[in-house]
Amino acid sequence: MPSTVALTVARYRPERESEPTFQTYEIPFRKDWVVLDALNHVKDELDGSLSFRWSCRMGVCGSCGMKVNGTPKLTCATFLSDYVPAPIRVEPLDYFPVVRDLVVDLTDFMRKLKQVKPWIIRTEEKPPAEGEYLQTPDQLDTYKQFSMCINCMLCYSACPIYGLEPSFIGPAAIALAQRYNMDSRDEGAAERLKILSEHDGIWQCTFVGECTKVCPKHVDPAGAIQQYKLTGATRWVKSLLLPWGTR
Amino acid sequence: MSAEPHYTLYHPRWYRRRVSVWWWLQNRSYTWFVLRELTSVFVAFFAVVYLWQLRALAQGPEAYGLFLLRLKTPLFLALDTVAFLFVLFHAITWFHLTPKAMVFQVRGKRVPDWVIVGSNYAAWLVLSGAVAFTLLRG
Ligand code: SF4
Ligand code: FES
Numbered sequence: 001m002p003s004t005v006a007l008t009v010a011r012y013r014p015e016r017e018s019e020p021t022f023q024t025y026e027i028p029f030r031k032d033w034v035v036l037d038a039l040n041h042v043k044d045e046l047d048g049s050l051s052f053r054w055s056c057r058m059g060v061c062g063s064c065g066m067k068v069n070g071t072p073k074l075t076c077a078t079f080l081s082d083y084v085p086a087p088i089r090v091e092p093l094d095y096f097p098v099v100r101d102l103v104v105d106l107t108d109f110m111r112k113l114k115q116v117k118p119w120i121i122r123t124e125e126k127p128p129a130e131g132e133y134l135q136t137p138d139q140l141d142t143y144k145q146f147s148m149c150i151n152c153m154l155c156y157s158a159c160p161i162y163g164l165e166p167s168f169i170g171p172a173a174i175a176l177a178q179r180y181n182m183d184s185r186d187e188g189a190a191e192r193l194k195i196l197s198e199h200d201g202i203w204q205c206t207f208v209g210e211c212t213k214v215c216p217k218h219v220d221p222a223g224a225i226q227q228y229k230l231t232g233a234t235r236w237v238k239s240l241l242l243p244w245g246t247r
Numbered sequence: 248m249s250a251e252p253h254y255t256l257y258h259p260r261w262y263r264r265r266v267s268v269w270w271w272l273q274n275r276s277y278t279w280f281v282l283r284e285l286t287s288v289f290v291a292f293f294a295v296v297y298l299w300q301l302r303a304l305a306q307g308p309e310a311y312g313l314f315l316l317r318l319k320t321p322l323f324l325a326l327d328t329v330a331f332l333f334v335l336f337h338a339i340t341w342f343h344l345t346p347k348a349m350v351f352q353v354r355g356k357r358v359p360d361w362v363i364v365g366s367n368y369a370a371w372l373v374l375s376g377a378v379a380f381t382l383l384r385g
């Protein structure tokens with residue numbers, strides 16, 4: 001194993017340049033280092049001006065998503081040893097506007113997430129005095145996978161549809177809608193389906209499947225969208241055949 | 248560095264990268280995906296030929312004979328072979344997609360993916376067998 005690695009990092013300093021450039025740093029190679037450690041080494045020892053986001057450094061907060069050698073990754077969970085001796089290239093996530101260096105702006109996702117109403121909707125709330133809404137472990141299991149999403153945005157960066165049609169609601173937001181639809185305590189599925197059957201919803205997805213591949217939490221957003229399409233289509237057929245049956 | 252960068256105080260000057268025309272060559276699954284989208288034209292071709300066949304059938308034995316003759320021209324043979332390969336490609340990728348869209352629970356357990364994919368193949372075999380039987384018997 002080599003003792004150093006060439007780490008190439010995308011730089012964008014809006015006060016100095018109008019387009020991103022690349023800068024290469026020679027950093028020590030350590031077997032137990034992840035890409036985020038290497039970036040922190042650069043920031044602490046070589047160039048304090050490098051900007052990037054991170055917090056938990058253990059795959060929980062979802063803030064350290066970047067492209068490593070072209071693939072969207074959580075940099076705190078991506079080991080240098082998976083790449084060396086090849087050089088490593090770190091870029092900001094695709095399709096989001098770059099604010100500075102490796103930092104992207106996620107406002108678009110935040111807005112879309114709100115649109116799908118990712119909270120428990122009840123037609124009638126029961127008073128707190130009657131206690132909580134109970135759920136069995138089996139009922140929890142039906143949606144648990146979708147609730148693991150950490151909003152890291154790797155799936156958006158892997159989705160060419162989101163790149164080509166920025167209005168597409170996108171993988172994580174749809175998976176999170178499905179998370180609430182499948183929750184036994186929720187009654188908002190019809191409301192969400194109405195929003196997600198619109199032009200920018202589920203039907204934009206043409207099942208590239210990359211979102212599921214890059215997801216670090218095994219949420220399987222592609223699966224969520226296909227399930228959603230099936231529900232949407234079945235409802236539509238039902239409403240044609242038995243117009244009085246639905247709703 | 249560009250000639251005259253200017254900096255807007257307090258508001259980030261975002262950089263938006265344009266999607267390249269060649270995005271679908273960036274990785275294999277993008278390429279497969281675009282291939283699937285483009286080759287759906289051949290699936291449509293298959294359907295049109297089928298409709299044409301039904302029309303010929305309705306028009307009587309003479310028209311049907313003519314239709315069969317046309318199918319045997321090299322152009323059609325070539326087109327049909329290509330279309331057949333792509334329809335096969337679509338059928339197989341579609342089968343492997345079904346467990347993503349259909350999640351079945353049997354006694355609280357999720358039915359494994361291979362069972363769903365497998366039952367698609369089984370249904371395919373049974374139906375093809377039935378068709379072959381009716382055709383070859385008569
Ligand atoms: S679905 Fe997966 S890849 Fe997408 S934001 Fe959630 S955790 Fe990240
Ligand atoms: S730093 Fe929190 S997920 Fe990587």
